[in-house]
Amino acid sequence: MPEPILFCWSGGKDSAMALHTLLQGPDVRIAALLTTVTETYDRISMHGVRRELLVQQAQSIGLPLHEVRIPPQCVNSIYEARMEEALRVHYDAGVRTVAFGDIFLEDLRAYRERNLARIGMTAVFPIWKRDTTELIRHFHSAGFRAIAACVDPGVLDRSFAGRELGEQFFRDLPANVDPCGENGEFHTFVFDAPIFRNPIPVRAGEILERDSFIYCDLLPSAALLTR
Numbered sequence: 551m552p553e554p555i556l557f558c559w560s561g562g563k564d565s566a567m568a569l570h571t572l573l574q575g576p577d578v579r580i581a582a583l584l585t586t587v588t589e590t591y592d593r594i595s596m597h598g599v600r601r602e603l604l605v606q607q608a609q610s611i612g613l614p615l616h617e618v619r620i621p622p623q624c625v626n627s628i629y630e631a632r633m634e635e636a637l638r639v640h641y642d643a644g645v646r647t648v649a650f651g652d653i654f655l656e657d658l659r660a661y662r663e664r665n666l667a668r669i670g671m672t673a674v675f676p677i678w679k680r681d682t683t684e685l686i687r688h689f690h691s692a693g694f695r696a697i698a699a700c701v702d703p704g705v706l707d708r709s710f711a712g713r714e715l716g717e718q719f720f721r722d723l724p725a726n727v728d729p730c731g732e733n734g735e736f737h738t739f740v741f742d743a744p745i746f747r748n749p750i751p752v753r754a755g756e757i758l759e760r761d762s763f764i765y766c767d768l769l770p771s772a773a774l775l776t777r
Contacts, residue, residue, distance in 0.1 A: 552577035555674070556640045557613075557649045559583035561594050561604055562738040563689060563696045563715065564677065564730055568651035569611075570692070570745050571676040581645050582614040584636060586629075589619050597699050597737045598765040603750060606770070610746040616640075623761075634669060641669055649674045653682060653732045682730040686720055695742040697754065697775065701764045705735045712754035712766035714775060739768055741775065749774050 555572070557580050559565050572578055585604060586595040594604055601617075608615035618636045620629055637648070648666055652658055652675055663673050677685065689696075696715045701708065705727055713719050715738060720729055727735045742749035751774045755767035 552579045553647060554579050554581035554640075554643075554645045555647045555649050556581050556616075556637070556645050557583050558651070559585050559608075559615075560651065560737070561585065561597055561599055561607055561740065562651075562699075563694060563740050564651035564653060564685075564732075566651075566694060566696075566740040566743045566745060567685060567689060567692075568649065568676040570694075570743065572649055572674075573745065580613055581640060581643070582616045583608055583611070584616045584618065584640075584648075586620050586633075587617045588624070589621050591622060595620060595624070597739065598760075598763075599699050599739045599768055600770075602770055603739065603752060603768060606750045607740070607746075610748050610750060612747060630665060633665070637666070637669055637671060641671060646671055647674055648672070649676060651675075651677060653677055653685070653730060654679060655732065682728055682732060686729045689715070690717065692744055693742065694740060694744070695749070695775075696738040696740045697752065697766070697768060698736050699739045699766055699768055700737040702735050703759075703762075703764050708757065708759075708764045710736060711757050711764045712768075751775070 587601055588595045592601045618632050648671055666673050698710050698713050701710045741752045751771040753769050753771040755769040757766050
């Protein structure tokens with residue numbers, strides 16, 4: 551049996567591309583998807599996507615979903631304690647490796663590796679140091695589709711929230727914005743991908759500002775978003 555890998559899943563495009571890359575390797579077994587969900591809001595933390603859509607993603611991928619519940623405005627000590635509790639569940643089940651969709655933030659990688667090392671686990675980064683412009687070309691050519699769920703208004707106009715990540719989206723990005731939003735410029739929800747059994751019908755709802763970010767409230771839909 552191949553060694554099981556726990557995958558930290560955000561619901562966004564980098565997670566989807568990293569999981570797709572990981573699954574191309576020989577003898578890969580994903581134990582589960584691990585996602586932080588904010589209590590009270592019942593949404594994916596940071597991305598602000600409804601939990602209902604997260605569950606649909608996991609069902610379409612065909613993997614168990616382990617939700618880590620954290621409070622709104624979660625302080626680091628609580629986040630780390632609840633993550634460690636969740637990780638130990640998988641450690642006790644024989645998992646020693648955790649995968650992430652990070653691309654080039656060295657301090658974030660070191661933080662993840664340090665926290666995992668405390669409990670005897672290691673990290674893998676399937677798309678680490680990949681050129682982000684090349685990743686977006688792969689995103690389109692491989693058939694990934696996503697919508698911008700959250701944008702930082704300090705670097706992007708609020709009109710980017712709720713837009714599908716088509717070629718025009720990337721042409722409209724300011725020159726100082728990373729194509730993958732790796733510096734937190736925007737966050738996404740993937741609704742179709744090669745790793746999905748079926749696409750997730752979703753539509754853009756209300757645009758609102760919260761905690762200095764602009765969010766598009768993505769809603770389950772009866773029909774798939776058209777281009």
